[in-house]
Amino acid sequence: MPDAALRADRVIKRYGDREALRGVSFATAPGELVAVIGPNGAGKTTLLSILAGISRPDEGDVSSSNGEVGWVPQQAALYRRLTVEENLLLFARLEGHEDPRGSVEEMLELTGLRDRRREIVARLSGGNQQRINIAIGLLSRPAVLLLDEPSVGLDPRQRSRLWEFVSALADRGTTVIFSTHDIQEAERYGGRLLVLADGEALFDGPPAELREAVRREAPEAADRDFETAFVAYLHHRGH
């Protein structure tokens, strides 16, 4: 992919003797919505932390063509005793925005939390906290946004509103890469799926192709629900 927004090339990460990532390679196009899926311990968070630049790969390279990569950690990285506005203003100032208050207004508009700007974050719902968390990740105006399991702990309504928000970002051209272990969610919202298991990239393509691959490699589970078929697929691939 010549105009990739973000590219990972044969990334290996080891923790002692254990290989958390085993030569993972992939590239994303601008505005793509990529879901990184896999069971717990597959290496999803490790991959995202390397893409975000928080940890370094032992081997391989990561590069982004359009500059800034935004990162939203799994748990909201917010100051719960500050208000929504104070949190956004702090990070806008730390990002060095020329007009931090203008950026805050923009993010309040984007998150739909303008009327709750003076509320202490601790009093917001998990869904709204996650929206602020993502908005802070967007303050650096990144070309690529990394979301580590963004819907964990949210109820279905909050989850739905979150994905509306994230899809809108992708529609505006932001490349979004999110990790999840919820197969249905990945299939529903991800335009492209990257399947990891034991640090190995097993599949990289659109959801329909994954369904086809599952049907092909685990035909005995093809008539069952997608999650069960996916588990059978992983089993067939030795994981």
Added chain:
Amino acid sequence: MRGVRWLLLKDLQILRRSPLQAVLLVAYPILIAVLVGFAISRGPEDPRVAFLNEVPPNTRIDVGSAELPKANVKERICKRVECVFVSDRAEAEQKVESGDVLAALILPADLVNKINSLSTLTPGVPEVEVLVNEENAVKAELVDDRITSLLAQANLTIARRIGAEGGRYLGLLVDGGQFSVLGETVQILGLRTTARILEGVTPALPPNLRPALEEVTEFAAQARDNLDVAKPLIDRLAQPIAVDKVVVGGASPPLEIFAIAVAATLTLAFVVVLLVAGSLALEREENAFPRLTRGLVSPGGLLGEKVLLGVGVGLVVTLLMLLGMQFFVPLELSRIGLWLVAILFSGAALGAAGAALGAAAREVRAVSLLAFMVTLPIAFLSLVPSGAVSPVIFDAIRYLTALFPFKPALQAITAALDEAGPGIGGPLLHLALLCAAYALIARLALRRFAAV
């Protein structure tokens, strides 16, 4: 640097949003200041002692030819204890038994006569009676100490009078003079005059009588010389051992200044260590550390910001406390420059230690507990003086307390408050070294924060 400014603002906003923390930060030093101020300005209360004087009025203590001053007995005692005057022995016993007074002091009717007999040929044994309720060991010891001290003073006064009288009698024997007995005045010749008379008459005697007289003359001279030597010895009998206090080291300021320095250092230590350790742990608890250090602020910058926060708040709180102490003990405000230097160095070293603690724990609660568990015993150990424990234990305490900034901070603040204290240079250098060492430990420990 820009990031540090906004992080400082953020930490102050969070502090403002935590009413309990803010109240504690203000109330704690005020409480300490008021407590220490009252303690050092009022001193200990005098113990209440029932006082029964059975000595007949207008009885005077005569030791030899000297009368002791009238106010000596009652006023001297009641200056050292709170006297509760009772009318008889039964009332004294009742007050002691009920705990209304710590003890009762009874001066029996024959006390003065027995004291007066001390300078006669048939001396008696003067006694006072003390009734004590020993239900409480501490109270009993307090009473024992006070009464023993009072009697020691009275005994010393009387012994000095007796010694002076003895010296006067010896003077009569040596130099001669007049002596009154049973209302009649007797003229005493004295050894010195005796020897001179004998020396005068010796040449007029026949030669065979002279040797015997010369022996008598020589004895008179020897007796005179030896009794001259005995006079100062009798004077020393009243107080054979004198105290000659020589300060050879550990120049110390007045006790109240040291108490203020302890209160100020305790306040500074708790405020700075808890604030720095807590605010650093909060970055981890709020999951903000990885986000901040992803290009927004360096780990070193974050550490510097926390230490700056601790030093700033600690400086304000400690200065307020010291100014509050002015109401109780006047401090030398002209030394305020040194106060600031001592507080800044102490705050920086304590802040660095707090940062190292904060980087070691994951949660604010855990780190607060850790900070208390480290600071409190170190503070107590830092106050143990040499000689209070065995040399081996004291050496261990010395090395241990040298590793934490409390003791050098106490020394620096003491030196800053009063010129009689130890020099400020050594403690400041010690604090600077500790600050660098703890900053390095904190920086290394922060690597654990980065783990996702």
